[in-house]
Structures are given as C-alpha cells and as structure tokens.
Amino acid sequence: MEIKSVEFVKSSAHPRECPPMDRPEYAFIGRSNVGKSSLINMVVGRTKMAKISSTPGKTQLMNHFEINGDDVAVKAGETSWYLTDLPGFGYAKISKSERVKWERTSKQFLEGRKNLLCTMMLVDSRLKPQKVDLEFMAYMGEMGLPFVLVYTKVDKLNKTERAEFQSKYETIMLKQWQKMPPVFITSAVKGDGREELLSFIESTNVLF
Numbered sequence: 001m002e003i004k005s006v007e008f009v010k011s012s013a014h015p016r017e018c019p020p021m022d023r024p025e026y027a028f029i030g031r032s033n034v035g036k037s038s039l040i041n042m043v044v045g046r047t048k049m050a051k052i053s054s055t056p057g058k059t060q061l062m063n064h065f066e067i068n069g070d071d072v073a074v075k076a077g078e079t080s081w082y083l084t085d086l087p088g089f090g091y092a093k094i095s096k097s098e099r100v101k102w103e104r105t106s107k108q109f110l111e112g113r114k115n116l117l118c119t120m121m122l123v124d125s126r127l128k129p130q131k132v133d134l135e136f137m138a139y140m141g142e143m144g145l146p147f148v149l150v151y152t153k154v155d156k157l158n159k160t161e162r163a164e165f166q167s168k169y170e171t172i173m174l175k176q177w178q179k180m181p182p183v184f185i186t187s188a189v190k191g192d193g194r195e196e197l198l199s200f201i202e203s204t205n206v207l208f
C-alpha cells in the first residue's frame, strides 16, 4: 500500500475526545522510549509527524493520524485509516497516580474503541522480555483484543543477536500463549519492517 497522505487529526486526553470511530484504526503501544513515535514516522514516511524524544514520556496524549484521507482514498478505491500514537507506560520516574491514570485511560481506549482492528505491541529488541510487556499482552489476550508483536531498534543488533533475541522472546511467549502472534522486526532508523507492516494493515483494512 502506498501512503498518499498523512494528516495529524488531534491529541486527546480521554477516549471520549478521540475522533469518530468511522474507519479502521491501528494503535501503537509500548513502554516509554521503545520507539512508538519513531516507528509511526518511519511507516508513514515523514520524519516529524509524531514527536520523538530521547527523554522517556514524551507522548502524553493519544495522537490520531489520518492516513490516505477520504479524498485520496476514494480516488484510489481504498479506505482511509488511523494510526494512533499512545502514551508510553512503565516509565520508572512517573508517580503511582500517573501510572494508575495511564492504565485506566489506555484500557478504556482499547476496550471501547470499536474500530481498532489491531494494536501494535512494541518491545525493545535490546532488552530481555519485560514483565510489564508480558502482563500487558496477557491483559489484551484476556480481553480478546487483537494485537501483533513488534520488535523495535533491531539496527542495534547484529544478525546473531537478532536470532537470539527472537528465539528467547518466543520461548517466553510460548509459556503464556499457545502460539505466537504475528511478529514484525523493525528499525525506524533503517526502515526494516515497513513493507511488512503496511501490507498487514492493507489486508486487515478489508475487515472493517
């Protein structure tokens, strides 16, 4: 699928402020600093759509981006869709009340957003499987929320390290799951995984 247009729609503090649920949506979720905003920029082919920072906790609101907006999409005979950048979790320096608020808002968003076809669960390929990530996937599984697993920053690993990471992650996942969810191996720096993510989205859009 070609990205013909990208437009920032709005930032929302609460699910009820989010744009209408009138088209397919994909949300990027994961720990602070995992690379959600960077990956969104890489996928849409813009360097500065979603704000990036080396300080964790940069994205505090839910940011909706409209891809191939109606005019363009209608012409091409495709649907327009949303990419959503969600605030990161698991940042050690935030207060307990902030953490509780994040969890409540995110869960309300995920459970109430009927047009959300899939959540992209990002995990950092430089770290060993993190408890909060595994717990969050368990929650999505219990709620029946579809998700895929996205390994980020693979440009930091060599070929052997990548293979090791994948096999370790799979071993841990398979203790909790009967089978692996779809996996995407990505680098926002090198562009790895872009085509794969876009073709996944294209084939999922038809389910809407």
Ligand SMILES: Nc1nc2c(ncn2[C@@H]2O[C@H](COP(=O)(O)OP(=O)(O)OP(=O)(O)O)[C@@H](O)[C@H]2O)c(=O)[nH]1
Pocket (backbone or CB within 6 Å): 030, 031, 032, 033, 034, 035, 036, 037, 038, 039, 051, 052, 053, 054, 055, 056, 057, 058, 059, 060, 087, 088, 089, 152, 153, 154, 155, 156, 186, 187, 188, 189, 190
């Ligand atoms: N080497 C490398 N660095 C990356 C990659 N993706 C992101 N980064 C870096 O990781 C840091 C965090 O990236 P962000 O995209 O802001 O992460 P985020 O998940 O949106 O973070 P929050 O908004 O704080 O939750 C930045 O310094 C990025 O430049 C990648 O694929 N490779």
Ligand SMILES: [Mg+2]
Pocket (backbone or CB within 6 Å): 036, 037, 038, 051, 052, 058, 059, 085
């Ligand atoms: Mg961000």
